[in-house]
Amino acid sequence: MSLMRIGEKPEIARLPLFRDMDDAMRERVLSGSFLQVFPPQLTLFERGRQADFLHVLVDGLVELYVSGTGRDTTMKIVEPVTSFIVAAVMTDLPYLMSARTLTSSRVLLVPAALMREVIRKDTALMQATMHELALGYRDMVRALTDMKLRQSAERLANHLLEFSAQRGNAWDFELSGEKRVLASLLGMTPENLSRAFGTLKEQGVSVNGARVRIEDRAALAAFARPDPVPADR
Template sequence: MPNVRPGEKPEIARLPLFREMQEEQRERIFSGSFLQVFPPQLTLFELGQHPDFLHVLIDGLVELYATSAGRDTTMRIVEPVTSFILAAVVTDMPYLMSARTLTSSRILLVPAALVREVVKQDCALMQATMRELALAYRDMVRALTDMKLRQSAERLGNLLLQQERRQGGNGAVQLKAEKRLLASLLGMTPENLSRAFAVLGQHGLEVDGAQVRFTDQAALEAFSRPDPVKDDD
């Protein structure tokens, strides 16, 4: 794997995790890291493995999933630009999830031991690491609350409202993952997901393949009951 090339350094230096670091420490990260393109459907690591690298998704799409008794479920669909799974790297403990690419993905690989070493020496990286871990915790709380307090159609509606904000707030959503993965992420069967889309069709939603359009956003919000506390997406 090639090290980070000089032409790639400015792009990586702008990433939230690294942009406030001391230049000397950032160069240490660059000197030990690799930027690689992975093909679709490639397993990056598996549940129970020890983390050798911190993965930072630059371009593409990655699925985090858990497996038990021959079944698996989607835990998160990772979009650029973000790291995964930072908690395992910081604690030097085995992964609780597996990861695979969904599309061709460009990923920065930072040696886990190097991350732990530099975090101790660079206050800005430590603060950025704490922020990413805190945001991941908030995402987990939201997902757990969603699963416990909302019915399937409400969970789908709430997710689409979140995605609409993140994709520009123009009343439309482009589904980036297959619907079977979306169903797994929301704790549904594909059949239940289809029924949930049908229910939302009565509350201001139109679906055409991977394109989703809000025809009555107020009605969709009234039905889906979006989170009253919103983070900066």
Template sequence: MRAAEKPEIAALPIFAEMETEQRERIFANAFLQVFPPALKLFDVGQKPDFLHILVDGLVELYTSNGDRTTTMAIMRPVRSFILAAAYTDQPYLMSARTLSASRILMIPSALIREAIDNDRALMQAAMKELSFGFRYFVRALTDMKLRQSVERLGNYLLVESDERGGAFQFDIPIEKRTLASLLGMTPENLSRAFSALGSHGVNIEGSVVQIVDRGKLVAFAKPDAFPTNDIASLGL
């Protein structure tokens, strides 16, 4: 990592409260790299050589079984992934690839394990990251079990709106094929779901979503009763 990059990285939530000596030791052995879109970062079953921290960009976490592939999560800045594997030194249960040009900090896993064990502030930050990941998958599993596909899409759009301060118009940040996989749908079903949401207060043109009647969409999708601002950005 170049000296000019250190102040920005030191200000990231996971590092902000660390002891200076421990943080400098991590920085001396870390790599901050820019990766192009559609680049595979690691595979299921691979041992975690690094903890990855997404500073800029988008990363897809996904898994496969035979010829079937499904999106598990979309990573947004600033989050680590996959901390659970890096800390326990266990094989990855998901693969990762960039969806856009992404700037990623890579810290050797052995070093991050040692630092977590010896720095209270980093340990607390790591616990928070793992908690975000746990809460995300509880919500995702609840969403899959309790909502029909059109309701899942409606709930996703409400979460995206909330992430933008309640915006009524926004661009879908990922390709529709990836969104369909994230929501457990086929692209064809996703297209039909968007059409169905037209009668529940949503207009869609290309990748641009307009929520023209939020109350109607809320009544249909029945979003979680508890705050959902931990869904779109998580650490796993």
């Protein structure tokens, strides 16, 4: 790996995690960090390994997953721009999940020891990191609530509504990643995902490959019973 080039620093300095930092402290972090482009389906780290870096996804798509009993289950699909596995870095503990790229991805790698050193000195970085951790906790609560209170077709309906909302309430969009990854994320098999999409046809949803059209948002929302508290991001 090579250290970040001077021309790359202004873009990274504007990221939410770093933009309010003291200039000297920010330069300390960026000068010791790496900005790398990884190909699709590359494992970034594995569950149980010590957290050597804070990862910040700048471009691309990353899957967080857990392996066991001969299969993988998707825990989260990370979209830019956000950090991931912050808790392992801050606690200096092993990763609880593995990560791999789903598409060609540009990832900032901040050495974990450097991150812990600077966060003790820079209040803005500490606050931004706490914000990331808090959002991660809230995401986990939402995911558990979704899994425990909704049937598979309802979980898919909610996912489509949230995905649409994140894109300005787009009614026609392309799903991120493969359908098998989406199925795993929502806690179902690919066959169950296909059946769930079939159920949603009656609620005004049509699908062609990875392309989804929401033709009756009101009907879909009535079926999905969305969370009364809007998504945080």
